[in-house]
Amino acid sequence: MADATQTGIGPRPVDWTSEEIGARVRRRKASEMRLKMVGLAAIGFAFLMLAILMVSLIATGWQAMTQTHVRIDVTYDPALINEANPARSNFRQMLQNSLVAQVPGATAEDGRALLGILSNAAQFTMRDRLLADPSLVGRTVTLNVPASDPYDLLNKGLIDHETPEELRRVKDNEIAFFGALAAQGRVTKPLNTTLLTSADSRFPELAGLRGALTGSFYALLTCFLLSFPIGIGAAIYLEEFAPKNKASDFIEVNINNLAAVPSVVFGLLGLAVFLNWLGLPRSAPFVGGMVLALMTLPTIIIATRAALKAVPASIREAALGVGASRQQVVFHHVVPLAMPGILTGTIIGLAQALGQTAPLLLIGMNAFVTAAPATPFDPATALPTQIFIWADSPERGFVSRTSAAILVLLGFLVLMNGLAIFLRNKFERKW
């Protein structure tokens, strides 16, 4: 119905300056602002939690970056040397005697307490020096050995002097002896290289991550070598060649479900199949890598399929149009173009595998192993299981070392994710 006076199309003319319209605009803007604030708050909360985590880790972990060392002069007393078997000489007594002689005010009864200042490794250091150079008998040498855990803590100011003496790890007289050694300039606090160069130990001052790092490396290598080719192969077949029918749908659903299976279940599977049925060695990084590969496979398959799907149809048509076969289209064009996405997905999958603990616990990679594995078939721990072991240890020195190990693990994760982002940006294509 034509009405000459009405300009709008609605039942009544619209006044864009009216109060009603203005209120609507204000409500819309307020709602947009609220959404923005909620988003900012969520991000702020996430950052706060991350900051708390990092601060608490660094606050406890930095103490593990140094290790107290004590320099003492020891005499290879011929009376205490076992002539027949020098390795079985009484090095403890030699250390005790030397300490008693060097600490002012100490008597022979204090010998055992004084020996407690030094790490248990001191006698073995002495033994190794003697075996390397038998002419040391009767001579005095200077040793720089780690202090034992309580004295390391004492030196780092982590022992509360207010605690009643009977509840304290180091007694008053022991503090005095240590103070006397420190006064002679015999106590130093160098960088704790042991943390990266040694394998595990019951004594915190001797414990390091080398075994765990090597174990994790072998496990990840195995995981990569298994899951990368199998995952990519499966993804290429499913995405590019498999007929679309009930069977392939069923496989697809199951792969997606596998990605959501708890990791401990994969650990049980590894225990049942790899250890009990196939009889593979316990605690071996190779077996750990196989279990991690089971977990990583769905991640790689899903990421690879997504990357293959993202290659534009026009490239496939172009290749088909010049007479490339299906296989040539896939391997000459689609896979190379999907490679950055595939690599990114693989690295993310491996980073996940690096942090997995539960499946490794079940195949025994939380064993106490004091030597780094020479091959992937030797018993070893991995970084997360080492953290698990240390966190469970009663010695107080492991508190800071646990945090330090977590920082090392996080460092590797950041490195791997950084590599993934770098690859994605470097090879990103514009169509």
Place this chain on the structure above:
Amino acid sequence: MNDMRIAERTVGTNAAKISARGVQVYYGETHALKDVDVDILDRTVTAFIGPSGCGKSTFLRCLNRMNDTVAIARVEGTILLDGQDIYDKRIDPVQLRAKVGMVFQKPNPFPKSIYDNVAYGPKIHGLTRNKGELDEIVESSLRKAALWNEVKGRLNDPGTGLSGGQQQRLCIARAVATSPEVLLMDEPCSALDPIATAQVEELIDELRENYAVVIVTHSMQQAARVSQRTAFFHLGNLVEYGETGQIFTNPKDTRTESYITGRIG
């Protein structure tokens, strides 16, 4: 109606390169193409026109069996290329596509160098014995596509770095590099600006000397400018097929006339 100028026609005395008889195409339940009979002449530009969804692209894709790559598509009837049924079991569709080149709507060079774009087809079909021969094919293909003078100094630059029109001519060079006998073009100018369109149209006219060219187009002016024969498709039927001049000036079917004059489409 300056654009409607009808190009000078060589009278259609050339032999039929492709003859299609009773071609039906089904996409699942949909009957997309109904009973199409067409003879496409050698060394002639044949235009397929018609409104969207009329089946012209579908028919084009039957001619090099591109529809085979669509799982739900089903083709019936016979299509003979030089008297040989291309849907015969003994025909390898992959090799057929080298013989029947195709250029797509959107320029789609491979994200590789200009050289590799053109050299890819000859390489996978083993058409050359050494690098020298390959270089020759690349140069002659780029010359045939009227692109050589623009890119001869930068053959190693990425093909995707060229302008839209240059990319489309690169795709034409890629298509002619395998020495095809037929060139199929699916709306080759729809993504190009008018100047690039003019260049490609000129090129199509030159290509007619060596190939049977089939072009699908939305633009009736373009069909009138470049083609000697025109087929009009409507709702999956081939309504009318004949010399371009006759189709545009004296259509026999009322539907053709309605489309030409802009009443349907």
